[in-house]
Amino acid sequence: MDFPHLHLLLNHSPIIGTMVGAGLFLTSLVVRTEDVRLSSLIVFIAVALLAIPTFITGVGAQEKIVADPGISNDLIQRHEGAAELAIWFMEVTGALAVVALWQCARRVPPAPWNTLAILVFSLLTVVLMARTGNTGGEIRHSEIRSAEENTAPYAALAYFEPSPAKFTRLMIVNKWWWAFMMDMHFFGLVLLIGTIGMLNLRVLGFAKQVPIAALNKLVPWGLAGFGMNVTTGLLAFIGMPTFYTHDLAFVLKIAAILLAAAAMVVFYLSGAFRDCEALGAGKDAPLRAKLIAGTSLVLWFAVIVLGRYIQPLQDSIAR
């Protein structure tokens, strides 16, 4: 398993996933079915998470093929630029879906602003992801390259796409900007551990006098911290893509983040949270909830540990 394999394995999910999610979301607006709406939100969140490793494995895939005959680095750069635009729309769509799912769990009716925002961002993501997929396909498949590329809609999209080299330079040209991003990355870490970590500990049985539902009210701050860290993390990756790509600690960290996020999704959607939501002071949570909470806690701390080992493990994956 190497980066090209991983990239090919993952890279259809953001394209097809956003189409499926947007289709479900549109359906729910027409037929007004809550289950369909929830399904679409879960699809958006899953795809927004999967888009992260898809994005990251692209650099390693590029390095493997860039010297091959018939491969144009210009086409790869165009694909990378398209991805660097699409990923932000994807992540915003995922974040909006988290907000909608949270409101739904609190039995708050969907906010009109949120519904409208999901509609706009998911449809834009469908377009941008399709463009990313198409430019990616053209790297290998000369049969799908065509003169259409020069038509107005394509030119308009290309206008908004960053140049990967310029984006990278922008991130690292000023060391204070880099320091600021890393600082924000630590603030996000604190918010995550202070809220989601504390909730996990309560479920495990620490400090039982605090009711679970009360503590759960702080979790949106932890999710905000996660959002801060996805943003600053992606920007840092864009700043030093080859550095991170050849780092085992970084690859494992991304895997641990996806697993930790999955543990959280399972906690809220499997009914484990519902089982212990009503537990007041002094009440013990059921075993299933404890298992998930324990897994989540171990994974978040693994993320911190692996993040710290990125620097010493640089070049631990052969170039």
Next chain:
Amino acid sequence: MAVPLFLNALEQTGFSTWLRESESVFGFYFILVVHTIGLALVVGPNAAIDLRLLGLAPEIPLPPLKNWFNLMWLVGPNAAIDLRLLGLAPDIPLPPLKNWFNLMWLGLAINAVSGVFLVLAYPSKAFTNPDFYLKLTLIGFAIWNLQRIKRQVFDLTQGEDAMLAKGRMLAVWSLLLWAGVITAGRLLAYTCSYLVYGVPC
């Protein structure tokens, strides 16, 4: 500015050299990992208390949070007195948040020890950097502020409204100070003049 010679002597000691150069899994980066975990344990629960004091999640009962503070003073300058006051005071009921509070204390202790090790690995780097002194000062103020939260909010018998009224400003300061500690800590990597004695960063 001349760098004091003792920093060079310190750097040449076996332990300092080992910390810097060891390939062991328990070398420099392991200690950095431990320091970061300690950070999460200290500042994480602190942030949760501050958010609660600022009026978020009003369902979380305030009094149990008091126990997050008690053991914290083990690492403070009044460690000995506080050990007596707290560690072996059976008339204080041990409230359920004790375990969380233990975590916070553990975090501070971890960071005091791992912090000393990190400085021992690169003493010239730390002591020639004004940002290092800023960080220590901010830690001092942050702990002092936490003590004020404990004394003025949690120690007095008073209703929740009074607790919140007194706690709000202190919570803001707490967030600002701990954010300052983290920021100053992060900036250590970008503001140093010397990596080791005589070697510029």
